[in-house]
Amino acid sequence: CKAHKVAILPGDGIGPEIMDQALRVLTTAGKAEGAEFEFTRALVGGAAIDATGNPLPKETLDICKASDSVLLAAIGGYKWDTLPAEQRPERGLLGLRAGLNAFANLRPAIVPPQLADSSPLKREIVEGVDILIVRELVGGIYFGQPRGFGTNDKGERIGFNTDVYSEPEVERIARVAFEAAQKRQKRLCSVEKSNVLEVSQLWKEVVIRVAKDYPDVELSHMYIDNAAMQLLRNPKFFDVVVTGNIFGDILSDEASMLAGSLGMLPSASISGDGPGIFEPVHGSAPDIAGQDIANPLAMVLSAAMMCRYDLKLPKVADRLETAVNSALDQGWRTKDLWKEGTNLVKCSEMGDILVKLV
Amino acid sequence: CKAHKVAILPGDGIGPEIMDQALRVLTTAGKAEGAEFEFTRALVGGAAIDATGNPLPKETLDICKASDSVLLAAIGGYKWDTLPAEQRPERGLLGLRAGLNAFANLRPAIVPPQLADSSPLKREIVEGVDILIVRELVGGIYFGQPRGFGTNDKGERIGFNTDVYSEPEVERIARVAFEAAQKRQKRLCSVEKSNVLEVSQLWKEVVIRVAKDYPDVELSHMYIDNAAMQLLRNPKFFDVVVTGNIFGDILSDEASMLAGSLGMLPSASISGDGPGIFEPVHGSAPDIAGQDIANPLAMVLSAAMMCRYDLKLPKVADRLETAVNSALDQGWRTKDLWKEGTNLVKCSEMGDILVKLV
Numbered sequence: 184c185k186a187h188k189v190a191i192l193p194g195d196g197i198g199p200e201i202m203d204q205a206l207r208v209l210t211t212a213g214k215a216e217g218a219e220f221e222f223t224r225a226l227v228g229g230a231a232i233d234a235t236g237n238p239l240p241k242e243t244l245d246i247c248k249a250s251d252s253v254l255l256a257a258i259g260g261y262k263w264d265t266l267p268a269e270q271r272p273e274r275g276l277l278g279l280r281a282g283l284n285a286f287a288n289l290r291p292a293i294v295p296p297q298l299a300d301s302s303p304l305k306r307e308i309v310e311g312v313d314i315l316i317v318r319e320l321v322g323g324i325y326f327g328q329p330r331g332f333g334t335n336d337k338g339e340r341i342g343f344n345t346d347v348y349s350e351p352e353v354e355r356i357a358r359v360a361f362e363a364a365q366k367r368q369k370r371l372c373s374v375e376k377s378n379v380l381e382v383s384q385l386w387k388e389v390v391i392r393v394a395k396d397y398p399d400v401e402l403s404h405m406y407i408d409n410a411a412m413q414l415l416r417n418p419k420f421f422d423v424v425v426t427g428n429i430f431g432d433i434l435s436d437e438a439s440m441l442a443g444s445l446g447m448l449p450s451a452s453i454s455g456d457g458p459g460i461f462e463p464v465h466g467s468a469p470d471i472a473g474q475d476i477a478n479p480l481a482m483v484l485s486a487a488m489m490c491r492y493d494l495k496l497p498k499v500a501d502r503l504e505t506a507v508n509s510a511l512d513q514g515w516r517t518k519d520l521w522k523e524g525t526n527l528v529k530c531s532e533m534g535d536i537l538v539k540l541v
Numbered sequence: 542c543k544a545h546k547v548a549i550l551p552g553d554g555i556g557p558e559i560m561d562q563a564l565r566v567l568t569t570a571g572k573a574e575g576a577e578f579e580f581t582r583a584l585v586g587g588a589a590i591d592a593t594g595n596p597l598p599k600e601t602l603d604i605c606k607a608s609d610s611v612l613l614a615a616i617g618g619y620k621w622d623t624l625p626a627e628q629r630p631e632r633g634l635l636g637l638r639a640g641l642n643a644f645a646n647l648r649p650a651i652v653p654p655q656l657a658d659s660s661p662l663k664r665e666i667v668e669g670v671d672i673l674i675v676r677e678l679v680g681g682i683y684f685g686q687p688r689g690f691g692t693n694d695k696g697e698r699i700g701f702n703t704d705v706y707s708e709p710e711v712e713r714i715a716r717v718a719f720e721a722a723q724k725r726q727k728r729l730c731s732v733e734k735s736n737v738l739e740v741s742q743l744w745k746e747v748v749i750r751v752a753k754d755y756p757d758v759e760l761s762h763m764y765i766d767n768a769a770m771q772l773l774r775n776p777k778f779f780d781v782v783v784t785g786n787i788f789g790d791i792l793s794d795e796a797s798m799l800a801g802s803l804g805m806l807p808s809a810s811i812s813g814d815g816p817g818i819f820e821p822v823h824g825s826a827p828d829i830a831g832q833d834i835a836n837p838l839a840m841v842l843s844a845a846m847m848c849r850y851d852l853k854l855p856k857v858a859d860r861l862e863t864a865v866n867s868a869l870d871q872g873w874r875t876k877d878l879w880k881e882g883t884n885l886v887k888c889s890e891m892g893d894i895l896v897k898l899v
């Protein structure tokens with residue numbers, strides 16, 4: 184058996200700590216299923232800026248492209264916040280997404296029953312919520328041209344961006360979403376603002392056309408403002424949500440709060456052909472970095488998504504997800520999730536527990 | 542004393558019913574303070590499409606421009622949902638905003654203590670929340686040029702919009718927000734996506750510059766995705782929020798759910814010089830139209846905002862707000878807010894109650 188080549192991008196803040204634990208657990212789970220990994224570390228974000236001046240050095244992108252998959256922890260931190268926007272850690276992330284053409288960002292918002300009480304929402308509203316947000320990740324206003332600064336016809340300085348989608352861009356993300364819905368509750372909600380924006384009208388039109396190929400999936404349409412509301416009012420309405428880059432950014436962060444803590448949420452950014460990027464939804468949390476108190480579970484669950492979507496190792500994925508679930512069942516909690524009656528553990532201790540359970 | 546000229550736009554669905562009640566209450570409150578109103582009715586939205594084929598007939602805009610203020614109930618409905626986007630009721634609303642240059646949309650998100658339990662969020666999170674969202678309303682991606690459909694360099698069909706702000710546009714909305722903050726808790730949070738968008742970088746830059754004129758206001762900055770999260774995690778962090786058109790659309794709808802029901806939330810869209818537009822945040826609810834069960838409170842509170850901001854009748858505004866508060870205290874509830882232990886009333890009965898209390 185050939186080793187699965189994985190590019191490892193620990194990034195900044197708590198990134199390296201949670202990555203260390205995730206790799207231990209992943210390696211153990213892989214061994215149990217006869218799967219081997221070859222990890223190649225590379226720099227991205229602030230760590231890369233410090234070492235090379237560039238948030239995404241060419242070498243890093245090359246390593247990623249030559250891998251079967253990319254595991255990323257988290258990037259950014261106060262330290263680089265004063266740099267001009269185009270030199271900031273986030274640009275490394277955007278460059279990586281574009282460079283790998285990782286167009287489909289899958290963000291599950293699941294509320295584990297053991298944690299339903301940590302949600303700011305009432306238990307009866309969030310219990311049983313299981314939403315998959317499919318966000319288009321390499322188009323829309325994040326990458327649209329023209330963009331920049333200029334002067335309008337009154338001679339005033341302006342800043343501007345272009346929100347744009349082409350039919351093939353919408354079609355490919357719609358297909359990912361319909362296919363995901365087929366494997367779930369078979370309900371897809373397309374979110375846009377077609378009562379105001381032409382880019383959304385094109386989006387809606389293409390989604391309706393693609394829907395003909397998935398007659399078993401029930402399609403609905405919702406304006407983004409209403410979706411932001413319904414996510415709180417009746418989150419169980421949603422099964423799979425498909426939306427553009429900026430709306431997906433907002434909606435998936437909002438949805439992540441249903442679960443109460445970001446510490447549990449993984450994400451996958453998959454490309455049609457090459458390696459995908461797998462990373463926790465949470466950030467680099469520089470305020471708690473280096474203290475061994477971060478929550479490694481979202482990182483472990485990201486590794487599970489990688490095994491499922493990119494490496495085709497569903498059994499390893501199952502092992503990782505079951506181990507996380509058991510650790511929660513047994514009452515182990517890192518600081519972010521700790522409550523009276525549960526057992527507080529450090530980041531590395533959670534790693535120890537998972538290594539035993541996996 | 543001269544009568545205050547108010548353009549009355551009942552619109553569609555429940556619009557006419559709630560408008561009728563609000564006008565009774567407003568007239569009574571005005572009388573008590575020696576203020577008189579001259580109401581001129583005009584058509585907008587679906588009602589205007591049916592009568593004239595145009596969601597904003599020129600006559601309507603002229604009536605509004607010739608008034609001191611505009612009171613609008615709600616527009617839209619299933620009936621017009623299949624029309625092409627440019628002929629839909631929403632266009633009437635957008636045209637009205639632009640036509641009156643109503644650039645500052647003020648949307649309070651207040652959780653009345655009597656209703657804290659109707660929120661999908663836990664009582665301890667929402668109790669005492671009092672946020673004012675200041676949304677730029679006549680610029681950004683809603684109105685930016687160029688926009689439309691076209692072909693990209695690969696020959697694929699595209700839809701596109703431009704998100705653009707000029708320095709003066711940001712400056713004037715920032716000033717409205719800083720001034721509002723000065724009258725409240727003196728905290729302003731500017732929401733944008735400056736880690737990705739140039740239009741947001743300009744926004745942030747101008748807000749920082751304007752802040753120098755308001756040294757007593759504490760300014761913070763937040764990315765829109767984080768704001769969508771923090772609004773659930775810790776809504777009490779926010780006092781005044783200032784943001785662009787599309788982010789404000791999303792955030793204010795999300796914030797409105799903190800209160801549990803849209804039936805309570807008014808909004809003001811003010812212009813520097815001419816009349817402003819005052820309307821409930823909720824929609825036209827065609828499914829319950831004509832049954833006399835709609836909640837008229839947001840409409841009454843919108844009339845209160847009109848008295849406060851446009852007509853400079855703070856005492857009338859106080860009377861309206863106090864009456865609404867007393868009606869809730871006395872346990873009167875329309876169907877949307879009814880709970881065991883409160884008294885169910887119809888829309889017109891709520892009007893009767895308010896007329897007595899005002």
Ligand SMILES: CC(C)[C@H](C(=O)O)[C@@H](O)C(=O)O
Nearest residue numbers: 273274276277432736737766
């Ligand atoms: C860091 C930032 C550029 C990024 C985004 O906006 O996509 C982040 O918010 C995310 O959602 O992954």
Ligand SMILES: CC(C)[C@H](C(=O)O)[C@@H](O)C(=O)O
Nearest residue numbers: 378379408631632634635790
């Ligand atoms: C009806 C629609 C055009 C409008 C908007 O997007 O501004 C509405 O959602 C609002 O917030 O008033």
